[in-house]
Amino acid sequence: MKSNEGKIRLGIAKCLLGEKVRYDGSQKLDRYLRDTLGQYVEWVPVCPEVETGMPIPREAVRLVGDLDSPRLVGRQSGEDWTDRMQTWGKKRLEQLQKDDLCGYVFKYGSPSSGMARVKVYNDKGMPRHDGRGMWAAMVMDAFPHLPFEDDGRLHDPRLRENFISRVFTLKRWRDIMAGGYSAGKLVEFHTRHKMLIMAHNVELYRAMGKLVAKAGEAGSDELFEDYFNTLFKALSYKHTVKKNVNVLEHAMGYFKKDLTSAEKAELLELFGQYKTGLVPLVVPVTMINHYVRKYDKEYLAKQYYLNPYPAELMLRNQV
Numbered sequence: 001m002k003s004n005e006g007k008i009r010l011g012i013a014k015c016l017l018g019e020k021v022r023y024d025g026s027q028k029l030d031r032y033l034r035d036t037l038g039q040y041v042e043w044v045p046v047c048p049e050v051e052t053g054m055p056i057p058r059e060a061v062r063l064v065g066d067l068d069s070p071r072l073v074g075r076q077s078g079e080d081w082t083d084r085m086q087t088w089g090k091k092r093l094e095q096l097q098k099d100d101l102c103g104y105v106f107k108y109g110s111p112s113s114g115m116a117r118v119k120v121y122n123d124k125g126m127p128r129h130d131g132r133g134m135w136a137a138m139v140m141d142a143f144p145h146l147p148f149e150d151d152g153r154l155h156d157p158r159l160r161e162n163f164i165s166r167v168f169t170l171k172r173w174r175d176i177m178a179g180g181y182s183a184g185k186l187v188e189f190h191t192r193h194k195m196l197i198m199a200h201n202v203e204l205y206r207a208m209g210k211l212v213a214k215a216g217e218a219g220s221d222e223l224f225e226d227y228f229n230t231l232f233k234a235l236s237y238k239h240t241v242k243k244n245v246n247v248l249e250h251a252m253g254y255f256k257k258d259l260t261s262a263e264k265a266e267l268l269e270l271f272g273q274y275k276t277g278l279v280p281l282v283v284p285v286t287m288i289n290h291y292v293r294k295y296d297k298e299y300l301a302k303q304y305y306l307n308p309y310p311a312e313l314m315l316r317n318q319v
C-alpha cells in the first residue's frame with residue numbers, strides 16, 4: 001500500500017536511526033523502525049541537541065526547575081541551553097510544518113526528545129518523572145493532532161499497532177481531503193473506515209455517523225474538523241480482543257447466505273481461538289479476507305479494517 005501520493009513522512013529522534021549523535025558519541029538504533037517501518041515511510045530525522053549547536057561528544061544535559069517550563073542545563077557545568085534550543089526550535093518547527101508530517105517517534109527518557117515521563121530535577125536535586133523533553137514538548141504543542149510515540153512504548157505490540165494504524169489513517173485522510181473538503185469525500189472516507197473505527201470505540205463511531213449525515217446538508221469546515229477530531233479521539237482508544245471479535249462477527253454477517261455450515265463452523269472456531277489467545281488477530285482477519293475474495297464482497301473489500309497498513313509490517317501477528 002505504498003501511496004501514489006507520496007510516502008508518509010514521520011519525524012524521528014535521529015539516534016533511533018543509528019546516527020551517532022548522542023552525548024557520548026553512541027547511537028540507539030531501532031531496527032524495526034529503520035529497516036521495517038522505514039520501507040513504507042520517509043523519516044525526517046531531528047537531533048535537537050546537535051542542531052542547537054551541542055558538540056559530539058558533549059556534556060549530558062538534564063531538565064531542572066518548574067515542571068511546566070523547565071530549563072535545559074549541563075549536568076555538571078549547569079550551562080543553560082534553554083534559550084538556544086527554543087530559538088532554534090521555533091525555526092525548525094516552521095520547516096516541519098512544510099514536511100506535512102503524519103506522526104513523530106520520540107526517544108524515551110531524553111531531556112530533549114522524550115515525550116513523557118522525563119525526569120525534571122528540583123532545586124534540591126530530586127527528580128520528578130513526569131516531564132517532557134524540551135524539543136518534544138514544542139513539537140507536541142505545535143502539532144496536537146499528530147500521532148506520537150516513543151521507542152520504549154513502541155516495543156508494546158498493541159501500542160505499536162495503534163500508532164501505525166493512526167499514522168496510515170491520517171495519511172489517507174490528508175490524501176482524500178487534498179484540494180478541499182466535500183461531503184462526498186467524507187462519505188467515502190467514513191464508509192471505508194467504519195469497521196476500523198468500530199474496533200476502537202462504538203459510541204464515537206455512532207457520533208461520527210451523525211456528523212457524516214449532516215455534512216450533506218450543511219458541510220462547514222467546522223463540521224469536517226469536528227469529524228477529524230472525533231476520528232482521532234476514537235482511534236486513541238485501544239482495540240481489545242472483545243471489540244475485534246464484535247467487528248469480525250459483524251463482517252461474518254455479510255456471508256450469511258454464502259458460507260457453508262462447515263465454513264461457518266470453522267470461522268467461529270477461529271474467532272474462539274483468537275479469544276483465548278491461541279492465535280493472533282491476523283489469523284481470523286486473513287480468513288475473512290479469503291472469503292471476501294471468494295464471494296466477491298465489494299463493501300468488505302474496501303474496509304481498511306481488513307487491510308489498514310502493509311501486511312509486511314506484521315503488526316497483527318502479535319495482538
Ligand code: SF4
Pocket residue numbers: 013014015016021022023046047048049050107110112113
Ligand atoms: S537529542 Fe534526541 S535525537 Fe539527539 S541524541 Fe538525544 S535523544 Fe537522540
